[in-house]
Amino acid sequence: MSECFPMKDLGPLKFFLGIEVSRGKQGIYVSQRKYTLDIISECGLLGAQPIDTPLEQNHALAKDAGELYSNPSRYRRLVGRLVYLALTRPDLSYVVHLLAQQGILFSKDSDLHLDAYCDSDYDSCPKTRRSLSGYIVLLGTSPICWKTKKQKTVSMSSAEAEYRAVAFTYQEIKRLKELLLLFQVPHPEPVTLHCDNKAALYIAANPVFHERNT
Incomplete structure (x- = not known):
């Protein structure tokens, strides 16, 4: 070995x-x-x-x-x-x-609004120095999608790693909205995306392209 x-x-x-x-x-x-x-x-x-x-x-x-x-x-x-x-x-x-007989409750009283939460673990891989992105998406109060994945490139800061997690989650949100349309469930209102890093939120809200957006 x-x-x-x-x-x-x-x-x-x-x-x-x-x-x-x-x-x-x-x-x-x-x-x-x-x-x-x-x-x-x-x-x-x-x-x-x-x-x-x-x-x-x-x-x-x-x-x-x-x-x-x-x-x-x-x-x-x-x-x-x-x-x-x-x-x-x-x-x-x-x-x-x-x-340990627990499970996930899919509530019958939940509305059909998507809420997403994302986070990152900066510099978590000791060998590649790459960070992790993770998210969970709720339909009303019911979790319907969650994932954790190592980022493709090395982030230079925790803010950049968080921004990549936001972008990673946004791709999943777009997929889920298209999937809801296939089930004839319209979702005209914006999806709420929660992130705990202010710098990453500023980067996501800034339409000007810069090196942290790559």
Whole structure:
């Protein structure tokens, strides 16, 4: 592999992406002890006493009619961390499977107005120095299109990278408006495109061609 990719020998693997690796006479042992402690600490249960809590059999979690969780983003983050923990704890697979049964809601009450959000990760590739462009497009309140892609050229600044993300998203907006017309859904009003970089917005609003527009 070193003949095809630039590599450096850092010695025997001990810790990688939250996974601890140890070697012994019987073989290689992998665990996520520190990663697990981080999850427990984040939940405020670091000092709690361990206890067996078996999952109720045939539990229909999806049919639960209780109140919605007040902080869904925290719940998703915790479930995501548990999904990764299941790499070395297969005994958690069933529980994580139940907790991770989430999806995307396409609301029947949403209007047919397009809203788009875009962002970039400047200089994210350590080898090519290219940035990432990402966007998500909503039809009303329902997400219908999202994508992340490495930019084709190197951006000289974060503002330029953000501008390229805006242009990348604009191309998708044009495609979606044409697609809506095929479904006989007119969209005469302007599409709202959200960007968090003022410099990129100034570049996009400036009709004068300059080097950052290339």
